[in-house]
Amino acid sequence: MALIYWMPKYNTGIEIIDQQHRLLADLVNELQKNQENGNDRQKSIKIINKIQMYAASHFAREEHLFDVHGYPDMDDHLQEHDYFEDMLVQFEDAFKAGRQDLNDSTLDFFSDWLINHINGSDQEYVPFLKGKGVS
Numbered sequence: 001m002a003l004i005y006w007m008p009k010y011n012t013g014i015e016i017i018d019q020q021h022r023l024l025a026d027l028v029n030e031l032q033k034n035q036e037n038g039n040d041r042q043k044s045i046k047i048i049n050k051i052q053m054y055a056a057s058h059f060a061r062e063e064h065l066f067d068v069h070g071y072p073d074m075d076d077h078l079q080e081h082d083y084f085e086d087m088l089v090q091f092e093d094a095f096k097a098g099r100q101d102l103n104d105s106t107l108d109f110f111s112d113w114l115i116n117h118i119n120g121s122d123q124e125y126v127p128f129l130k131g132k133g134v135s
């Protein structure tokens, strides 16, 4: 299973957003490495909780920028954030209850969602926010 390799095209050019995106990618990589190194369950839960915490604060940051500047696609974008947060909570519950495992397919889901979002919907707001002077 592939770790996330950061590529220049993932950058938005908005410094705080890029720092937060890198941090989230690092955490997903940490989860993948933990799985490869024996899948310590307690450690996995700790990393999942960290991803939840940093995702929530990062999404709030983006949503604040959308709100302040009146980003027209805000509602659709927020739905994507809500979906990811829901998936993290559902996975955490299922993992703790032993109904779902941390494996290649669940890890791929998290890394694919993150990269598709960063490289898709997030890139779409860049011209708008930059046009409003956000840097």
Ligand SMILES: [Fe+2]
Pocket: 062, 077, 081, 117, 121, 122
């Ligand atoms: Fe986003």
